[in-house]
Structure formats: structure tokens, C-alpha cells
Amino acid sequence: MPESNQPDTSGRGEQAWLPRKPLDRRSFLAGATTLASAGLASSVLAACGASPKPKTTATSTPKAAAFPIGxxxxxxxxxxxxxxxxxxxxxxxxxxxxxxxxxxxxxxxxxxxxxxxxxxxxxxxxxxxxxxxxxxxxxxxxxxxxxxxxxxxxxxxxxxxxxxxxxxxxxxxxxxxxxxxxxxxxxxxxxxxxxSQVLYYDQNAFTHAGLDPSKPPTTLDGLRGAANKIVQAKVAKYGMALKLSPSTFDEWLAMGGGTLVNNSNGRQGRATRVTFDSSLGKSIIGFYAQMFSSHLAQPASATTYDNLVAIGNGISPMTLETSAALGTVAGLLGGYKQVKLGVGPMPGPTGNGGVYxxxxxxxxxxxxxxxxxxxxxxxxxxxxxxxxxxxxxxxxxxxxxxxxxxxxxxxxxxxxxxxxxxxxxxxxxxxxxxxATAGAVMGPANQIDTAIQDALTSVSQGRPAAATLAQAAATANQALSSYNSRVQG
Amino acid sequence: MPDRRRRTVLGRRASRRALREAATGYLLVLPALATFAVFVFYPLGRAIWLGLYRTSVSPNLPSTYVGPSQYASVVSSSAFLGSLWRTILFAVFTMPAGIALGIALAMLAHQRLRGIQVFRTVFSSTVATSTAVASVIFFTLLDPQIGLLSYWLGKKGGAGILSDPTFALPAVSVVSIWQNIGFTFILMSAALQAIPDTLLDAARLDGASSWHRFRSVTLPLLSPTVFFAIVVGIIGSFQAFGQIDILTQGGPNNHTMVLIYYIYQSAFVNNDYGLAAVASVVLFAILLVVTLVQFRFVERRVFYAT
CATH class of the missing domain: 3.40.190.10 (Periplasmic binding protein-like II)
Known part of the structure; x- marks a missing residue:
């Protein structure tokens, strides 16, 4: 406490290294302020100081011993x-x-x-x-x-x-x-x-829009067509909710037979550059841009299940989401009586790929x-x-x-x-x-995800698709080379 | 101060006694000093040292000595400068508004009215809310599908305010202002109550209007507390972590990537401890300079009643 740092020295025997002033409001506030700043600086540094001690000698690589079966x-x-x-x-x-x-x-x-x-x-x-x-x-x-x-x-x-x-x-x-x-x-x-990702949709909305609920769209063109019909028939404000999440972009890339990073998605050697800015990647991000600009799709937050709520409250009757969410989705949509949940295979670009x-x-x-x-x-x-x-x-x-x-x-x-x-x-x-369908193996996966997510956010804001994808590729390449330089050994 | 004159006439014995007293004093300070040494000075030294190494992608693997060049490259990187700029923006968004609101509410609650305690409790209640709770409340309020605030602001549907690069940082700032308002209110209320009524009465007798009384009497007497709130506020805005972690995780497109979150991500998400150590040391230096500057220049304009 500040008081203990300011001992009362009004009595005898004062020395130069002892504080000479009695405690007053001024020094109390000054002391408290200094303590507060020291407190922050130390907590920040303590967080990093707690990190492991650097060593300068290389450790030996683990030898490939036979597995101890039994x-x-x-x-x-x-x-x-x-x-x-x-x-x-x-x-x-x-x-x-x-x-x-x-x-x-x-x-x-x-x-x-x-x-x-x-x-x-x-x-x-x-x-x-x-x-x-x-x-x-x-x-x-x-x-x-x-x-x-x-x-x-x-x-x-x-x-x-x-x-x-x-x-x-x-x-x-x-x-x-x-x-x-x-x-x-x-x-x-x-x-x-x-x-893997699948298509979630409201079968009742499909029926109202004149779509066959037993035949959900399987291609990107089909997805756009269905969204268009839903909007034209005024069944919902948007045709679908499209998450600004890298997983959908990545899944479409794999379905189109494209890789995210070089060296066969990092399978034949360490990935050193991204490849998602290919013509396939450009056409995928172009699809996002078109869906957003024509108001056929509403952008949805990458970190929430808002896209699923949008099916329930009738704003967007289709969305793409992981199949692991099905239990949650079914439970959530159970509360919306007008919604009849349908699940379809992931629609995507046609190519020689598949889902990862x-x-x-x-x-x-x-x-x-x-x-x-x-x-x-x-x-x-x-x-x-x-x-x-x-x-x-x-x-x-x-x-x-x-x-x-x-x-x-x-x-x-x-x-x-x-x-x-x-x-x-x-x-x-x-x-x-x-x-392509093996999926990408890459060191800074989290940073590359963020770069793609940032590009999708920019596209949802109306920025030019090709330029934002190029920017994402540059950021991701930098993350890759920074990570690779820190691998060592 | 009469000390110097007195000191020269003191004998050697008295001086030895003083020395012994000082030794006792240092002995009493020792436990606190030891705690600081272990938890502040030692980590500080280690962080500075760690900043000289390029750490591996995993903490069990050896680091490479790269020397002071890492400081130069981090400090000049656009990621670091961008996060610093957004930290300054965040401070500009949160601090003046937060302090002004705190003073305004304190003035409102500084009335002799029946039931004013109810308002005082309400105004100070956010101090009892943790950052996490406040953030989760606003996260729900700002949700584009179910959030009341989104509905009122006409932002229903879409990716939401927190995913909008233009509004994300202002939104996080509003949450921070709201959460800190209780603390500022209590500070200002206490300071208001310490202002002697005689001064305001004298001003009133001199015919000063209420605005004039506020500007010329109340505000100068509040200034030490305002100064304290500014320093704490700047530190607080450099420290804002919880609300950003819960609301935006530094996104969208790094628009809420303030310095402290950049450090956190570098260290604990990307395992880049060397980079994080550099950024922490620089943050420490910046705060030190800011605090010194504040004491050197701002404090002169503060009126301390003794």
C-alpha cells in the first residue's frame, strides 16, 4: 500500500535517502499512479518472462525406436x-x-x-x-x-x-x-x-419458394439459383447465410481439386508458399463477392452459430456448417415450429476433388x-x-x-x-x-486461417475480391516463412 | 525545510542511530522488495534477454541467438506499429469519454435528494461486474440475430457490428467505457465530497453561475483525481485484454488488435515468445515514458489543495 512506501519521517534522524515529506494527497496520488503503472508493466512482462528459457545448444533428434508392443x-x-x-x-x-x-x-x-x-x-x-x-x-x-x-x-x-x-x-x-x-x-x-461441412436448410422455405426440398443444391451455381429463388419468392430476406470463416473456403478449394499450400498441401515436403490464390481460389472468392453484393447471401460471423439462428428466425433458410454441429442444430431448431430441418451434402465447385x-x-x-x-x-x-x-x-x-x-x-x-x-x-x-482432399498441413495454420477470414470480411464489405485474396496470400506467405524460419533442426 | 541545518549539528552517535533506523526501514521493505524482485524485476530482465532470441515454434526446442536486431525488426514491423496505433486510438476513444461521463454522473449524484443512494448504487454498479461478464452481456446485445442493441441500431442481420472493421473498435471501446464508469464515478464522487462547501458557497455569494462554479471551483479541485484517472485510464487502455479476447479476438482484419492482444497472440497462439518479449519490453518503455511525461507536464497544471 502507498502508505508503507512513505514512512512518516517527521521525527528525528532524517537522512538523505529517506523520503523527507510527510504523506499528503499529492504524494499519495503520485505514489498510487506510479504503482499502477509499474503494476501493468510488470504483469505484461511477467506473462512473457514465464516463457521457457532459451537454450543455444541443439537437442538430439529422437531416434526411431521400435514401438514397444505388449x-x-x-x-x-x-x-x-x-x-x-x-x-x-x-x-x-x-x-x-x-x-x-x-x-x-x-x-x-x-x-x-x-x-x-x-x-x-x-x-x-x-x-x-x-x-x-x-x-x-x-x-x-x-x-x-x-x-x-x-x-x-x-x-x-x-x-x-x-x-x-x-x-x-x-x-x-x-x-x-x-x-x-x-x-x-x-x-x-x-x-x-x-x-465435414454440410448444407443445412429449411425444407418448408424450399417448398414455399417452389424448390424441391428433397433435392438440395449440390453445386455453387445450384446454390446461387436456389438462393435467388428464395429471395425472388420473398420467402426470406436472404437466400442463405454465408459464414466469414475459412473452413468453407478451404472446403470449396478441396472440392474443386485445389490445394491450400504448395508441396501437395504440405504432404510431400514442408509447405513454403500458399497456393489458394489460384484461379480456383479467385473464382471461389468471386462467388462470395457476388453472393454478398447481390444480397443473395448475408455474411455471418465466423465465431458464432448466428448462421443457424438465421435459419430459425427465417432470415436466411440455408447455411453451410460442420456436421459436428448437427446435434446442436437439431436441438436449436426444435424451438422453431415453422422450420423443418434438412441436411444436404456440401455444395461446391465441380472438379476432381472432394471434401476434406x-x-x-x-x-x-x-x-x-x-x-x-x-x-x-x-x-x-x-x-x-x-x-x-x-x-x-x-x-x-x-x-x-x-x-x-x-x-x-x-x-x-x-x-x-x-x-x-x-x-x-x-x-x-x-x-x-x-x-487436395487430404487437407493442408502447414505450420502457422491459425495465422493462415485468419488471413483468409480477413479476406472474406473485406469481400463482405464490398472490397474487390481478387485484391483481397492477393493480400491474404501475401500475409499467409509471410506467416509461413516466419514459422519455417523458427522450426530449426 | 530545517533538516540540513539540524543534520550538521547532530553528532556521530545520532548519525549511527539514523543509519540503524534506515537499516530497519530497509529490512521492513525487504519482503515487498523480494516479491517485486521475483515477480517483476527478474521477469523484466528475462523478457529483455528473451527478446534477443528467435524462439522455436515449440517451447521444448532450442532458441537461436539473433541479438538486438530482433528489437529493430519487431519495432519497425507493420503489425507492431499497427497494434500500437490501435492502442492509441482505443485510449482516445475510451478515456476522455469515460472521465467526462464519470464526472457528469458524479455531479448528478452529488445532490441532497431522497433516494439518491439508489442512483449512486446504480451508477457505481459496473465496478462489481467483471470484464468477462460485461463482455458477454454486450456480445449478446450486439449479436446481429438476437441482439437488442443491433436491433435498435438498425444493424439486424449481416455479420454484425463486431465483425465490421469500421465499428469493431468503437464497439469494444463502448463496452470498456461502460465497464469502467463505476470506478470513475466512485473516484469522482469521493473527490466531489472532499470539496469544502465553503468554497462553493463563497462562489455562490460572489454571484457565480452553476456552470461558472463548476468550471472555476469544482473542476480545479477535481484535477488531482482527474489526473489520477487519466494515468490509470491510459494504463487501463494499454491493458485492455478481456473484452477484446471475448468480443473480437483482435479481428476483424486486425482492427481491434491492440498491443497487448498482439503480444498475447504472438506468445501463446503462435508460440513466438521472442517477438512477444520484444513487444512487451517496448510496451514497458512506452508506458514508462508516458507516465514520466504525464508527471512532468500534465501534473503542473493540476491544482493540489493541501
């Missing part, structure tokens, strides 16, 4: 305790907890503890912070787009090494779920909760001792088995990562009652495995 069963102290850091909430969390309890009860070698880290960004920052010194999990669920960063942390045992050692068969898996997490010939993480997947993968941590690495692999294998993937997909709305899960009764029954849940699976199943 180490958990041979461990002296059983069961082997392992930890999963995840970001699942509500219904998804319940399903994950149930599956984990069943796994723990099904065998005596491995005991899994779940740690809920709230969100993908939180999990990632806690994980990287723990790498600098702290308790690491044995398995961590990380959002798909952070693949390159996870590789660059050099803290991961590739799933490939366990697959090779265990002769695990991936032929039952949906092609693009595996190709997403594969760089070169190494599968880094196991796909676990997978989704979103969601998250499970990574095994290399710092764990062999028995825990093996325990992690046993647990992951359990979670991606057909029965568990069926349970998981039925409870969560995510797409099962393997084909045989579709024949499991629990999922069959769920999809029979709610056919909308099947749409994302079908389009992921039919998506060809190419560099």
Missing part, C-alpha cells in the same frame, strides 16, 4: 496408468467417459484417466506449455489443423510406428480420414472424431515410458474399433472413421431415425484420396 502387459506394476487430455463436452464427453470406463473394465493392464482441457486451443497451449517442463499426458486429442505444429514439437510417437509393429490394418478406414493425418508415408495421429475432414486426432506422447506408450496404443485401438466408433458416432454426431461401424446396430438404428446424420459420412466415404 509392454503394458509385461509391466511389473499393473494396471499401467495413462492419461488422455481431451476437449470433449456435454454429450460427447458422456460418450467418451462411458467408452473409457468400459475399456478400463474390459482388461487389467491399462487404466485410463480422462482430463478435460475444455477446448482445442486450450489443450494445445497447455500441451506446448507442458513440453517446456511439466506433466505431459500419454495421449492427447489435438485439432486436425495443428498437425504440422504437433510434428514440429518433436514430442510425438507417430501412430505409424505402432501400426507397423502391431501389423494393424487400416483398409477398413475411410480414405480421407487417414490421409489427413498422413505426411509422406507416416501416419502421425489416429483419426478419432471426424466431421475436420475434427481431431489422437497423438501418443514420446516422453511416456514404453509400458505407457503401449497402454496408449491399446486404448486408442479400443476407441477406433468398429463397435466403439459406432457408439461414438451415434452419441456424438461425428462421422465413424471406419466403414464396418455402419453395420453396428446402434448406429444403424440412429441413422434410420435421423438420416441427416448419415450425410457427412456418405460424402467423406465418396471423397477421393488426393492431395
Amino acid at each position: 509392454a503394458a502387459a509385461r509391466a511389473s506394476g499393473k494396471p499401467v496408468g495413462i492419461t488422455l487430455w481431451h476437449s470433449m463436452q456435454s454429450a460427447n464427453l458422456e460418450a467418451l467417459t462411458t467408452m473409457t470406463d468400459q475399456f478400463n473394465a474390459s482388461q487389467g493392464d491399462v487404466r485410463v484417466t480422462l482430463v478435460n482441457q475444455n477446448s482445442y486451443p486450450d489443450t494445445l497451449s497447455l500441451y506446448t506449455a507442458a513440453l517446456a517442463g511439466g506433466n505431459l499426458p500419454d495421449v492427447v486429442q489435438i485439432e486436425s489443423e495443428d498437425l504440422q505444429l504437433m510434428i514440429d514439437t518433436r514430442s510425438v510417437v507417430p501412430a505409424q510406428s505402432a501400426i507397423d509393429a502391431d501389423h494393424y490394418d487400416l483398409s477398413d478406414f475411410l480414405g480421407v480420414t487417414v490421409s489427413y493425418f498422413r505426411v509422406g508415408s507416416t501416419l502421425w495421429a489416429m483419426p478419432f472424431n471426424i466431421s 475432414v475436420g475434427g481431431a486426432g489422437l497423438y501418443m506422447v514420446s516422453k511416456s515410458p514404453p509400458e505407457r506408450q503401449d497402454g496408449a496404443w491399446q486404448y486408442i485401438k479400443y476407441l477406433i474399433a468398429p463397435a466403439q466408433q459406432a457408439t461414438w458416432a451415434a452419441a456424438s454426431g461425428y462421422v465413424p472413421v471406419r466403414k464396418s461401424a455402419v453395420d453396428v446396430p446402434v448406429l444403424k438404428a440412429r441413422w434410420a431415425s435421423l438420416p441427416g446424420f448419415r450425410v457427412a459420412y456418405d460424402q467423406i466415404l465418396s471423397s477421393p484420396v488426393t492431395a
Whole structure:
């Protein structure tokens, strides 16, 4: 407190280094003001000072040891305790907890503890912070787009090494779920909760506008045509809500067969430049510009579900959103009696591409001792088995990562009652495995996302489409080279 | 001050006693000093040092020494300068309006009326709201689909005010002004109550109008508090993080990317601790200079009643 910094020295024995004035209003305010400024400066600096200590010597690269298959069963102290850091909430969390309890009860070698880290960004920052010194999990669920960063942390045992050692068969898996997490010939993480974008629309609005609700648009031209009909028939103010989010742009690029970054979307070598400013990218952002300027689409915030609310309140009867939101959407729109929710495959540019997947993968941590690495692999294998993937997909709305899960009764029954849940699976199943549909693997994924999002925002403000895309490419290229210069080793 | 004369006549024993007293004083300050050393001075030194390194994309990997050139390149980068400019804009948007509103409300509530306490409570209530709560309230109010404010402002539909590059920073500023109004109101109310009635009565007897009384008596006597509010306000606007994180995350198109959020994103999203350390050190230097300038020049114009 300021008083303690201003001792009362009105008595005897004053020295030059002691404050000579008694405390008054002036010095109180002055003292308080100085303290307040010192307080801010220190809190800012403390935040950065807490960061890890720089080292000047290079650490040795981890050697490719054989995966310790069976180490958990041979461990002296059983069961082997392992930890999963995840970001699942509500219904998804319940399903994950149930599956984990069943796994723990099904065998005596491995005991899994779940740690809920709230969100993908939180999990990632806690994980990287723990790498600098702290308790690491044995398995961590990380959002798909952070693949390159996870590789660059050099803290991961590739799933490939366990697959090779265990002769695990991936032929039952949906092609693009595996190709997403594969760089070169190494599968880094196991796909676990997978989704893709789909079309959500109000079937009643389609009927009122003279459109066939059983045949939602599948191309960009079809989308524009349907939006136009809805606006012309005065069924709604806009034909659709178009999120200013990079995921739709990225999905369209993949559907048109285009890549986001060079070196085959970063699959054949580290991405060094973006390629989204191609003629395909230009035509996609031109589509955005045209939809906004003709008032056929309303721009919607990238970070909220406003686009879904717009279906409910009848402002925009169509939107594009991740299939993982279907549970939320169905619940939300249940409150709007005049709306009959329809789900269609993602409309997009016609080309030799297909959808790429979103969601998250499970990574095994290399710092764990062999028995825990093996325990992690046993647990992951359990979670991606057909029965568990069926349970998981039925409870969560995510797409099962393997084909045989579709024949499991629990999922069959769920999809029979709610056919909308099947749409994302079908389009992921039919998506060809190419560099475009693998999705981009790039270090500064977050910054490149922001650059694309900024371009979409500018276009929604009426700025020229081609120039904003070029600007986004320049910003993204700078982010890529800055990131790549910091990778080292 | 009579001290100097007195000091020369003091004997050696007295001087030793004074020394012992000073030692006691420093001993008493030591715990606070130690805390500052551990949590302020040490991190400050580390941040300056960290600014000399290009840190890796992951904190477990080695950093490269690049030297002071990193300071030069960060400070001259458009991202840094842009964030600094938006921080200044944010301060200009929030501070004068916030202080003027605080004084106005304090004047309103400085009446002897029945039930005035109710208004005082209402005016000061935002001090009990956390930044997070205030931000979430305004986030809902500004929502283009369901927000009341968007409806009143005729901004229904579309991407919304917070996604509009022109209005995002003003909107965030309004939230900050609203949230800080309680604090400013309490400061100004306390200062108003400390003004002796005799001065205002004397002015009234001299025939001064109410505006004249406010301008020539009340405002000068409020000036130390206003000065305090300005300094705290500038620091507060350099510190604005929560509302930006919740409302806009620095967007749209970096229009709300103030310096502190730029530092946060660099460090904790992009893992670029070296860059963030440089920006923090520069922010520290800027605040130091701003505070010194304020004391040097602004404080002269402040009237301190003793």
C-alpha cells in the first residue's frame, strides 16, 4: 500500500535517502499512479518472462525406436496408468467417459484417466506449455489443423510406428480420414472424431419458394439459383447465410481439386508458399463477392452459430456448417415450429476433388515410458474399433472413421431415425484420396486461417475480391516463412 | 525545510542511530522488495534477454541467438506499429469519454435528494461486474440475430457490428467505457465530497453561475483525481485484454488488435515468445515514458489543495 512506501519521517534522524515529506494527497496520488503503472508493466512482462528459457545448444533428434508392443502387459506394476487430455463436452464427453470406463473394465493392464482441457486451443497451449517442463499426458486429442505444429514439437510417437509393429490394418478406414493425418508415408495421429461441412436448410422455405426440398443444391451455381429463388419468392430476406470463416473456403478449394499450400498441401515436403490464390481460389472468392453484393447471401460471423439462428428466425433458410454441429442444430431448431430441418451434402465447385475432414486426432506422447506408450496404443485401438466408433458416432454426431461401424446396430438404428446424420459420412466415404482432399498441413495454420477470414470480411464489405485474396496470400506467405524460419533442426 | 541545518549539528552517535533506523526501514521493505524482485524485476530482465532470441515454434526446442536486431525488426514491423496505433486510438476513444461521463454522473449524484443512494448504487454498479461478464452481456446485445442493441441500431442481420472493421473498435471501446464508469464515478464522487462547501458557497455569494462554479471551483479541485484517472485510464487502455479476447479476438482484419492482444497472440497462439518479449519490453518503455511525461507536464497544471 502507498502508505508503507512513505514512512512518516517527521521525527528525528532524517537522512538523505529517506523520503523527507510527510504523506499528503499529492504524494499519495503520485505514489498510487506510479504503482499502477509499474503494476501493468510488470504483469505484461511477467506473462512473457514465464516463457521457457532459451537454450543455444541443439537437442538430439529422437531416434526411431521400435514401438514397444505388449509392454503394458509385461509391466511389473499393473494396471499401467495413462492419461488422455481431451476437449470433449456435454454429450460427447458422456460418450467418451462411458467408452473409457468400459475399456478400463474390459482388461487389467491399462487404466485410463480422462482430463478435460475444455477446448482445442486450450489443450494445445497447455500441451506446448507442458513440453517446456511439466506433466505431459500419454495421449492427447489435438485439432486436425495443428498437425504440422504437433510434428514440429518433436514430442510425438507417430501412430505409424505402432501400426507397423502391431501389423494393424487400416483398409477398413475411410480414405480421407487417414490421409489427413498422413505426411509422406507416416501416419502421425489416429483419426478419432471426424466431421465435414454440410448444407443445412429449411425444407418448408424450399417448398414455399417452389424448390424441391428433397433435392438440395449440390453445386455453387445450384446454390446461387436456389438462393435467388428464395429471395425472388420473398420467402426470406436472404437466400442463405454465408459464414466469414475459412473452413468453407478451404472446403470449396478441396472440392474443386485445389490445394491450400504448395508441396501437395504440405504432404510431400514442408509447405513454403500458399497456393489458394489460384484461379480456383479467385473464382471461389468471386462467388462470395457476388453472393454478398447481390444480397443473395448475408455474411455471418465466423465465431458464432448466428448462421443457424438465421435459419430459425427465417432470415436466411440455408447455411453451410460442420456436421459436428448437427446435434446442436437439431436441438436449436426444435424451438422453431415453422422450420423443418434438412441436411444436404456440401455444395461446391465441380472438379476432381472432394471434401476434406475436420475434427481431431489422437497423438501418443514420446516422453511416456514404453509400458505407457503401449497402454496408449491399446486404448486408442479400443476407441477406433468398429463397435466403439459406432457408439461414438451415434452419441456424438461425428462421422465413424471406419466403414464396418455402419453395420453396428446402434448406429444403424440412429441413422434410420435421423438420416441427416448419415450425410457427412456418405460424402467423406465418396471423397477421393488426393492431395487436395487430404487437407493442408502447414505450420502457422491459425495465422493462415485468419488471413483468409480477413479476406472474406473485406469481400463482405464490398472490397474487390481478387485484391483481397492477393493480400491474404501475401500475409499467409509471410506467416509461413516466419514459422519455417523458427522450426530449426 | 530545517533538516540540513539540524543534520550538521547532530553528532556521530545520532548519525549511527539514523543509519540503524534506515537499516530497519530497509529490512521492513525487504519482503515487498523480494516479491517485486521475483515477480517483476527478474521477469523484466528475462523478457529483455528473451527478446534477443528467435524462439522455436515449440517451447521444448532450442532458441537461436539473433541479438538486438530482433528489437529493430519487431519495432519497425507493420503489425507492431499497427497494434500500437490501435492502442492509441482505443485510449482516445475510451478515456476522455469515460472521465467526462464519470464526472457528469458524479455531479448528478452529488445532490441532497431522497433516494439518491439508489442512483449512486446504480451508477457505481459496473465496478462489481467483471470484464468477462460485461463482455458477454454486450456480445449478446450486439449479436446481429438476437441482439437488442443491433436491433435498435438498425444493424439486424449481416455479420454484425463486431465483425465490421469500421465499428469493431468503437464497439469494444463502448463496452470498456461502460465497464469502467463505476470506478470513475466512485473516484469522482469521493473527490466531489472532499470539496469544502465553503468554497462553493463563497462562489455562490460572489454571484457565480452553476456552470461558472463548476468550471472555476469544482473542476480545479477535481484535477488531482482527474489526473489520477487519466494515468490509470491510459494504463487501463494499454491493458485492455478481456473484452477484446471475448468480443473480437483482435479481428476483424486486425482492427481491434491492440498491443497487448498482439503480444498475447504472438506468445501463446503462435508460440513466438521472442517477438512477444520484444513487444512487451517496448510496451514497458512506452508506458514508462508516458507516465514520466504525464508527471512532468500534465501534473503542473493540476491544482493540489493541501
